[in-house]
Each structure stands twice: as structure tokens, then as C-alpha cells.
Amino acid sequence: MAAAITTETGAWVGTVPFLAYTGVFLLLPTGIVVWNAFKGNTGHWTFANISALNTGLVRSAFTGSLELCVISSLIGAVLGALLAYAVASGNPDGVVRRLYLAGSGVLAQFGGVTLAFAFLAAIGPTSGFYFHAPWFYDFPWGIAVIYCYFQIPLMTLVFLPAIDGLRAQWREAAESLGGSTWQYWRHVGAPLLAPAFIGATLLLFANALSAFATIEAWEDQISYVVPQSISTSLISEVGLANVHEGDALAFGMIVLVVIVMSGYFLLQRRAARWQR
Amino acid sequence: MTKLVAAAKQEGTLNVIALPNDWANYGTIIKTFTTKYGIKVNSIAPSDSSAQEVTQIEQKKGTSLAADVLDVGGSVATASTSLFAPYKVATWDSIPAGLKDPSGLYTGDYGGYMSVGYNSTKFGTITSLSQLLGKAFKSAVALNGNPTEANAALNGVMMANLAEGGTAGNIADGVNFFHKLKTAGNYVPVQATPATIKAGTTPVVFNWDYLNTAAVVGQPASTWKVFIPSNATLGGFYYQAINKQAPHPAAARLWEEYLFSQTADGGQNLWLQGGARPSEQVAMTSNGTIDKTAASALPPVVGTPIFLTEAQATAAATYLAANWAKAVS
Numbered sequence: 001m002a003a004a005i006t007t008e009t010g011a012w013v014g015t016v017p018f019l020a021y022t023g024v025f026l027l028l029p030t031g032i033v034v035w036n037a038f039k040g041n042t043g044h045w046t047f048a049n050i051s052a053l054n055t056g057l058v059r060s061a062f063t064g065s066l067e068l069c070v071i072s073s074l075i076g077a078v079l080g081a082l083l084a085y086a087v088a089s090g091n092p093d094g095v096v097r098r099l100y101l102a103g104s105g106v107l108a109q110f111g112g113v114t115l116a117f118a119f120l121a122a123i124g125p126t127s128g129f130y131f132h133a134p135w136f137y138d139f140p141w142g143i144a145v146i147y148c149y150f151q152i153p154l155m156t157l158v159f160l161p162a163i164d165g166l167r168a169q170w171r172e173a174a175e176s177l178g179g180s181t182w183q184y185w186r187h188v189g190a191p192l193l194a195p196a197f198i199g200a201t202l203l204l205f206a207n208a209l210s211a212f213a214t215i216e217a218w219e220d221q222i223s224y225v226v227p228q229s230i231s232t233s234l235i236s237e238v239g240l241a242n243v244h245e246g247d248a249l250a251f252g253m254i255v256l257v258v259i260v261m262s263g264y265f266l267l268q269r270r271a272a273r274w275q276r
Numbered sequence: 277m278t279k280l281v282a283a284a285k286q287e288g289t290l291n292v293i294a295l296p297n298d299w300a301n302y303g304t305i306i307k308t309f310t311t312k313y314g315i316k317v318n319s320i321a322p323s324d325s326s327a328q329e330v331t332q333i334e335q336k337k338g339t340s341l342a343a344d345v346l347d348v349g350g351s352v353a354t355a356s357t358s359l360f361a362p363y364k365v366a367t368w369d370s371i372p373a374g375l376k377d378p379s380g381l382y383t384g385d386y387g388g389y390m391s392v393g394y395n396s397t398k399f400g401t402i403t404s405l406s407q408l409l410g411k412a413f414k415s416a417v418a419l420n421g422n423p424t425e426a427n428a429a430l431n432g433v434m435m436a437n438l439a440e441g442g443t444a445g446n447i448a449d450g451v452n453f454f455h456k457l458k459t460a461g462n463y464v465p466v467q468a469t470p471a472t473i474k475a476g477t478t479p480v481v482f483n484w485d486y487l488n489t490a491a492v493v494g495q496p497a498s499t500w501k502v503f504i505p506s507n508a509t510l511g512g513f514y515y516q517a518i519n520k521q522a523p524h525p526a527a528a529r530l531w532e533e534y535l536f537s538q539t540a541d542g543g544q545n546l547w548l549q550g551g552a553r554p555s556e557q558v559a560m561t562s563n564g565t566i567d568k569t570a571a572s573a574l575p576p577v578v579g580t581p582i583f584l585t586e587a588q589a590t591a592a593a594t595y596l597a598a599n600w601a602k603a604v605s
Contacts, residue, residue: 057597133415216467217467218466220422221423222465222600223422223424224601234327234328237427238425238426241327
């Protein structure tokens with residue numbers, strides 16, 4: 001009995017670093033943002049910041065964020081899933097697969113000023129092959145193309161385990177019952193993969209939603225998305241700074257992320273049933 | 277002055293904020309100050325904006341990490357006077373009345389004119405802003421920042437506004453000019469930096485003349501030219517202010533004395549060498565303390581300079597907040 005208690009306490013102690021870490025770096029800042037979203041500049045409670053979310057400018061920032069996230073996550077999801085399937089159908093211990101996964105691991109983290117500048121170097125006037133077209137600067141398509149550079153590899157990484165989970169026996173079973181390739185995908189493959197696919201797409205969506213440095217380097221002079229509006233509310237030196245409005249914008253993003261990530265976890269739970 | 281130097285040396289440190297080394301010669305200015313007085317300069321967040329400077333002194337209030345002195349744009353200076361300590365430097369009388377708060381809460385230190393920096397090998401000579409709408413300038417023209425955030429960018433739009441026949445009180449024509457640039461495919465929204473200029477992505481940049489010099493953008497002087505339109509000579513000054521709760525009050529005041537000093541190695545002449553126009557330039561020209569070589573190297577200004585009033589700057593910012601993104605996207 002005594003031993004059991006020690007083990008249980010020991011197990012709890014093990015979670016302390018994790019809980020302390022998420023507490024200090026996730027829950028506390030979130031709490032402060034939400035708290036301040038309801039504070040005025042003189043420290044009183046107010047709904048003014050929240051109601052400021054319903055102005056044309058803020059609505060267009062949220063619309064911009066949604067457009068960019070939907071476009072870049074859908075392109076990323078479809079292309080990434082196809083690549084994941086290609087990788088999965090190759091030799092599981094082959095060099096190609098290992099190279100591909102290592103490359104995706106690096107590229108999925110490749111963002112920010114580095115990515116924007118790499119892109120400039122690649123398509124810019126000094127690159128040698130000149131296709132420096134103005135539409136690359138257009139929102140949302142131009143910037144969405146750049147986002148795909150990290151969205152596609154991320155999709156490949158998170159979707160590959162789901163494809164690996166498709167057992168060869170299922171396909172053999174379908175074929176031995178006279179099913180065609182189309183019927184196999186229509187009735188077996190697609191339904192099995194759908195939750196994982198939608199879940200991974202939502203992950204890409206959240207990934208694009210919070211990206212700031214890439215678009216800020218690329219479209220520095222215009223605020224298209226919410227993180228840029230938050231930046232304006234913090235750093236504007238021409239008199240448009242309002243820290244509490246920035247908190248309200250961040251609160252709006254938190255709500256959006258909570259919705260998206262809840263969807264992700266629900267689907268993930270369903271998807272996990274097939275991967276055990 | 278001797279007492280001030282002694283007290284500042286006793287403190288030994290000075291915290292400055294938002295001073296990039298390549299901005300108006302600040303790198304040299306800080307180094308010279310340290311050599312001269314043996315005071316260590318802590319340069320906090322060199323690339324912060326004026327608004328962030330004020331946030332920093334509020335957040336770090338009462339700690340040794342707070343910035344002692346600020347270098348801020350006009351609208352931030354007038355909005356934050358409750359945080360400043362009044363101080364009049366020894367050369368107070370040399371500073372034009374329009375550039376200082378009467379009680380010394382903030383004092384104009386240096387400034388310049390809005391200009392167009394460009395690659396003259398690629399585009400020849402630019403003599404008017406309307407040229408920029410032509411086919412030769414496809415994907416070429418950039419601002420220094422977002423005009424709803426950065427003072428330099430707001431003034432860039434205002435320069436276009438004045439060149440297009442608009443008035444300082446209404447920036448609409450300037451926004452419309454950028455809308456035409458965008459429609460022509462000539463507008464580049466990328467943040468203009470020496471790196472993007474080198475890569476050829478932003479070969480035409482609207483910025484303060486002292487930030488647009490060949491030396492600052494890292495281009496050879498033979499191919500990088502700076503143009504100030506005669507029908508849109510728009511000036512802007514930055515302001516010095518001392519944090520009321522400065523952790524190093526004596527060093528802060530010595531720094532101000534140094535910045536406004538008219539000696540050969542004082543702040544005024546060093547700013548001038550960096551391409552900026554020091555606030556005591558007129559007085560120094562008449563008393564002969566000015567660095568003549570540096571003064572003659574400044575880009576020529578022919579028109580009558582316009583300086584935005586607070587009300588005009590605020591009206592411009594309000595209009596931009598509502599219309600800028602729509603016009604250029």
C-alpha cells in the first residue's frame with residue numbers, strides 16, 4: 001500500500017515540469033491577454049475593445065486571415081497528402097523515404113524572414129531567371145504560394161502515419177471480394193483516411209493563422225491579417241497604437257484557435273481508432 | 277558642466293533605446309560618447325518604434341533596465357509628456373522655437389526631408405514623382421514600412437500627396453497615387469532594407485533622406501541617387517526626451533548636452549555626417565562651427581519646406597487607417 005502511494009506521488013512529480021511550463025508560457029499569457037481585452041486605457045473594465053472587433057477594418061483582417069489560412073491549408077493538405085501517399089508506397093526503409101522525411105522536417109519549420117527572403121532571391125531580378133511578376137505580392141494568392149513552402153512538408157509529416165496505417169490486407173480483402181481500385185478507395189481508403197486528413201488540414205489552418213514573420217516581411221506595408229493588425233496596435237508611432245485593442249484582437253484569435261483545435265482533437269480521437 | 281560630467285561618470289552607464297547603428301550615424305555617436313566620457317552605453321532594442329520606446333519606460337519603470345533617454349517622433353513626444361523630465365541644454369538658444377517644447381520636455385534633435393532613393397543605372401535620373409507610374413518602374417517602388425505604423429512611411433505617402441497637388445491637411449491624393457502605383461504593377465509591399473535593395477527587389481525607396489543615402493543603404497554613390505521633389509519638400513524632425521524616472525539621471529543629461537553640442541565631435545556635427553540635418557544647423561552655419569564638407573554633401577532642397585502639424589499628422593493617420601489597405605491591395 002505504501003509503495004503504491006509513493007509510485008502515484010512519483011508519477012505526479014514527473015508532470016510538474018510540464019505543467020509549470022505550460023502554466024507559465026501558455027496559460028498565464030493567455031489569461032493576461034483575455035483579462036486585458038476587457039480593460040480600458042485607464043484600467044477600468046469595459047467592453048469597448050471587444051465591440052471594436054466589429055468594425056470594418058477588424059472584420060477585413062479576420063476575413064483576410066481566414067482566406068489565407070483556408071487557401072494555404074487546402075493546397076498544402078491536398079499536395080502534402082499526395083506526396084505522403086507517394087512516400088508511403090515506396091520502400092519503408094529506403095533512402096528516398098528517409099531523405100524525404102528529413103527534408104520535410106526541416107522545411108516544415110522553414111518560415112519567417114528567411115523564407116520570404118529566400119523566395120525573393122529565387123524569383124527576384126537578380127536570380128537570373130526572371131519571373132518577378134507583381135502578382136506574387138497580391139493577397140491572398142501570392143502569399144499563399146509562399147506559405148505552401150512550409151504547409152506541404154508539414155502535411156506530409158503529419159499525414160504519413162495515417163497512410164502507413166492502411167494495411168495491405170484490407171486492400172487484398174477488397175480485391176479478393178472483386179472490388180476495383182476505385183471501389184477500394186471509395187469504400188475503404190477514403191473513409192478511413194478522412195478524419196486524419198481533415199484533422200491535419202485543421203492543424204495546417206492553425207499553423208497559417210499564427211504565422212506572422214513571413215507575411216510581415218513580404219507584405220510589410222499593408223496589414224492583411226490579424227497578427228499584423230495586432231502589431232499595428234502595439235507599435236504604431238503615428239498615433240494608432242492601442243494596446244488593449246491588440247489584446248482584444250488576440251482574444252479573437254484565441255477563440256478561433258480554440259474552435260479549430262477542438263475540431264482537430266475530436267477528429268484525431270476518431271482517427272486514432274484505426275491506427276491502434 | 278564639470279559637476280554633471282563627474283556625476284554621470286559616477287553612474288557609469290546610460291540606457292538608450294531604439295537607436296539603430298546605421299540610423300543617422302548613431303553607431304559613431306554612441307562610440308564617441310563612450311570614448312569621451314568613459315560611460316558604458318546600453319543600447320536596448322535598436323529597431324523598436326517610438327511607441328515601443330514609451331511602452332518600455334512604462335513597463336520597466338523603477339528598474340535599472342528602463343531607458344534613460346528617448347528619441348521619438350513628434351506625435352509620440354506630444355502625447356507622452358507626463359513621462360518626461362524637462363531639461364534645457366546649454367545650446368538651447370540655438371534651437372529654433374518651432375522645434376522645442378517651451379519648458380524643455382522635448383527638444384528637436386535632427387531631421388531631414390522625405391526623399392526618393394533609387395538606382396540610377398537602372399532608371400536614369402528621376403525628376404518628378406509622376407515618372408514612377410511609368411512602365412520602366414514595374415515592381416520597383418517601396419515605402420519604408422506601413423504608413424499606419426511608421427512615421428517615415430506616413431510621410432512618404434504625404435510627399436506623394438503634396439506632389440500630386442494635395443494639401444498637408446488631406447492625404448487622400450497621396451493614397452490615390454499609391455493606388456495608381458499598385459494598379460500599374462509598380463508598387464512593392466516588401467519591407468525595404470539594404471538587403472532588398474541589394475537583391476534588386478526594392479530599387480526605388482521612399483524614405484527620409486538621411487536613411488536613403490548610398491552609405492546607409494550600402495550602395496555605391498555612383499549608382500544610388502537621392503531625389504527630393506521641389507513641389508513636395510516635406511520635412512520631419514525627431515525629438516529628444518529624458519525619462520522622468522531615469523535610472524541614470526546625470527548620464528541622461530550629459531548625453532543630451534553631448535547630442536546638442538556644437539563641437540567637431542559633438543552630436544550635431546556627427547548627425548550631419550550621417551546625412552541628417554541637426555536642429556542647430558542654422559545657428560552653427562552662422563557661428564562657423566558646422567562641418568562644411570558634411571553640410572555640402574546633403575541632397576539639395578529647392579522648394580519651400582513643409583512640416584506637418586500635430587493635427588495634420590493625426591488627420592493623415594486617421595485617413596490611412598481607414599483607406600490605406602483598401603487602396604493598395
